Amino acid sequence: MAAAFTELRMDQLPTDPLLHILSYLDFRDLMHCSFVSRRLNELSKHNPLWKSQCCKHWLLTDDDRLQSGVSWFCLFKQYYTDLGRYIQYYAVLKRAWEQLKSFLQQRCPRMIASLKEGTTEVELNDIEAQIGCKLPDDYRCSYRIHNGQKLVIPGLMGSMSLSNHYRSEVLLDVETAAGGFQQRKGMRRCLPLTFCFHTGLSQYMALEPAEGRQMFESFYPCPDQTAQDPSAIDMFITGSCFLEWFTTYVHNVVTGEYPIIRDQIFRYVHDKSCVATTGDITVSVSTSFLPELSSVHPPHFFFTYRIRIEMSSSASPEAACQLDSRYWKITTSDGNVEEVQGPGVVGEFPVMTPGKVHEYASCTTFSTSSEYMEGHYTFHRLASKEEVFHVAIPRFHMVCPPFREPVVRTQQKALASYTPRFDDHDDDGEYCDGDGDDFDDLRGINMAALEGAWCPRHI
Numbered sequence: 001m002a003a004a005f006t007e008l009r010m011d012q013l014p015t016d017p018l019l020h021i022l023s024y025l026d027f028r029d030l031m032h033c034s035f036v037s038r039r040l041n042e043l044s045k046h047n048p049l050w051k052s053q054c055c056k057h058w059l060l061t062d063d064d065r066l067q068s069g070v071s072w073f074c075l076f077k078q079y080y081t082d083l084g085r086y087i088q089y090y091a092v093l094k095r096a097w098e099q100l101k102s103f104l105q106q107r108c109p110r111m112i113a114s115l116k117e118g119t120t121e122v123e124l125n126d127i128e129a130q131i132g133c134k135l136p137d138d139y140r141c142s143y144r145i146h147n148g149q150k151l152v153i154p155g156l157m158g159s160m161s162l163s164n165h166y167r168s169e170v171l172l173d174v175e176t177a178a179g180g181f182q183q184r185k186g187m188r189r190c191l192p193l194t195f196c197f198h199t200g201l202s203q204y205m206a207l208e209p210a211e212g213r214q215m216f217e218s219f220y221p222c223p224d225q226t227a228q229d230p231s232a233i234d235m236f237i238t239g240s241c242f243l244e245w246f247t248t249y250v251h252n253v254v255t256g257e258y259p260i261i262r263d264q265i266f267r268y269v270h271d272k273s274c275v276a277t278t279g280d281i282t283v284s285v286s287t288s289f290l291p292e293l294s295s296v297h298p299p300h301f302f303f304t305y306r307i308r309i310e311m312s313s314s315a316s317p318e319a320a321c322q323l324d325s326r327y328w329k330i331t332t333s334d335g336n337v338e339e340v341q342g343p344g345v346v347g348e349f350p351v352m353t354p355g356k357v358h359e360y361a362s363c364t365t366f367s368t369s370s371e372y373m374e375g376h377y378t379f380h381r382l383a384s385k386e387e388v389f390h391v392a393i394p395r396f397h398m399v400c401p402p403f404r405e406p407v408v409r410t411q412q413k414a415l416a417s418y419t420p421r422f423d424d425h426d427d428d429g430e431y432c433d434g435d436g437d438d439f440d441d442l443r444g445i446n447m448a449a450l451e452g453a454w455c456p457r458h459i
Contacts, residue, residue, distance in 0.1 A: 011038075013039075018040075019043060019049070022043060022044060022046070022049055023052065026053075027050075027053045027057070027076065030044045030049060030050075030053070031044070047071055047072045047073065048072075050075075050076050051065070053072075053076050054072055054075055054076050054079070057090065057091055058079045058083070058091070059091055059095060059098075085137060086137055086138075086140065089138045089141040090141055092243065092247060093243065093246070094145055096246065096247045096250040096251075097142075097145050097146060097250075099250060099254045100250045100253060103253060103254040104253070104265075107260045107263070108154070108263050108264065109263075110152070111154055111155075111156055111263070111265075114149040114150040114152045114156070115146050115148075115150075115156070116146060116147040116148055116149060117147060118143065118146055119143050119144060119147040119174055120144075121144075123174070123175075124140050124143065127174050127178045130178055131178050131181045131191070131207075133181075133189055133191075133207040133208065134207070135174075135191075135207070136205075136241065138242045138243040139205070139242040142242065142246060143173075147174055148170075148172050148173035148174065148177070149170055149173070150173075151176070151195075151197075152170070153170075154168045154264040154265070155168040155169040155170035155171065155194065155195075155196065156170065156265075157170070157171050157193075157194045157203075157249065158249070158258065158265045158266070158267040159264040159265060159266055159267070160266060160267060160290060161264075161361075162304060162361065165199075165293070166198050167198060167199050167201060168196055168197075168264065169195065169202075169203070170195050170196070171193070172193060172194060176195075177192050178191070180192040180195070182204070184231075185211075185230075185231040186230065186233040187204070187211075187221060187233060188208075188210045189206065189208040189210050190204040190206055190207065190213075190221075191204060191205050191207055192204055193205050193218060193242075193245075196292075201220065201291070202220075202221075203218055203220055203238055204218065204219055204220075205217070205218045205242060206219070211231075212405070212406055212407040213235065213404075214240070216240070216242065217237060217239060217240050217241070218237070218238045218239040218241075218242070218245045219235040219236055219238055219404075220235070220236040220291040220292075221233045221234075221235060222234040222236055222291065222294065223295075224296070224405075225295055225297060226298055227297065231406070232297075232406045233406050234295070234296040234297060234404065234405055235403060235404045235406075236291045236400065236401045237401055237402045237403065237404060238401060252267075252269075253265055259286070266306075268287065268288045268306050269286055270284065270285070270286035271285075271396065271397070273394075274394045274395070274396045276391075276393065278389075278390070278391040278392050279389075280311050280314075280315035280319050280354075281309065281310070281311050281312075281321075281352060282309075282310050282312070283307065283308070283309055283310075283377070283391060283393050283394065284310075284394070285306070285307050285308075285394060285396040286305065286308075287304070287305045287306075287396055287398050288305075288306075289302070289303055289399075289400050289401060290304060293365075294400065296403050296405065297405075298367075299367045299368065300365060301365065301366050301367070301368070301369055302363065302364075302365050303365070303366070303398040303400075304362070304363040304364075305361070305362060305363070305364070305373075305398070306360070307359065307360055307361075307362075307393070308357065308358075308359045309323075309350065309359070309377075310357045310358075311353060311355065311356050311357075312355075313354050314354070315354040316354070317353070317354065319354065319381070320351065320352065320353045320354070320381070320382045320383070321351070321352050321379040321381050321382060321389075322349055322351045322352070323345060323349055323350050323377050323378070323379055324343065324344070324349065324377075324379060324380055324388075325341060325342065325343050325344065325377070325378045326341065326344070326375065326377050326378075326393075327341040327375045327376050327377075327378070328340040328341070328373055328375040328393075329373070329375055330371065330372075330373050331371060331372055331373075332368040332370075332371040333368040333370045333371055345362075346360050346362055348360065351382070364398075366398070369399065369400045370398065370399040370400065371397070371398055372395050372396060372397045372398065373393075373395070373398070374393060374394065374395035374396070375393045376390040376391060376392050376393055377390065377391045377393065378390055378391075379391055
């Protein structure tokens, strides 16, 4: 007997399976479903569906909903009306800001107190009109959450301190950044992101793909000291967009990659494999590149390294010892090897006892963009000066970030290396300019640094 079939109408379907299906949809699809039928219109506004959307896109909690006094659906609409253009960035940036503030609240309270409240859409639109350029949405989104920080020390974006050099970068508010917007040749359409009072150093973001820069990439400008043209400015690249630049930095802070020293974030990077243990003594090294003391032309790359020497707390008291001298073997990327030895470390001869930690910082410069150092310390036992032994210093690499030469220099190189061919002439015997090519932005890039030897977290 043939089975009898009856038409199944939407309003006859059970509610729970439908809600379960709707729970897999994104907010756009839920809105589309609301136009299909009266039944789906009612179900698509189910409060738990929009609670998950609010948690996912706006990071809202039950307390936020209670304070608002409206349903989850209405709360989502409120946020979407205000921040909808940033929905692909907001959750990532909001979470990064919350992680950063939570991590620094007890460690660097002055830094957190310097943060400004978020700016408004109207204010951001006014800034765009003032500078005559569009701000990227990830930048705008972050500044809706926090409008940078007050011009105070220490700066949120990291510090560095040597014996006679100090740098601390403030995250500029959008109004101050707009005041430093660059229109001069060599830096056209560049907006400062950070500023250091002591060095005058800033990181910039390119708002347009001008003069060989990629759109929205961040960089440290580095004047070409060998060029007569002041617009010849090399660039140490620090990020491909604001979102990557900021979230990578936050990750390095909250994971402890960048140490907190005296209420400041120091941008030293420690390679987990850069540790060596000899007997009861462990040596670890972290490094940092200083763009403000470096140049591409002439090649002069400045690095600082911080060394931690620790004696195990389980060592016997008879293991106490004193550092006498150091030995370094330095190898540059072009294969040159140099050996250096001398008494103590930065003028000190630390005594190591069980549980004791000694840290110091030093610096070095190279004419190549990457190199590594390794070596050993010579110690003697306090109980017997005749007992002398070596403690290994692990190999650590120093690699500068990717850099790009200015267009004016790459054009000069192209002209200098140009060899006329007979087919470069037109009918009148003049040389043709040609149509150019698509590789102008790649000339002058330190490709070795881009091929895995460096990543943004190593700055």
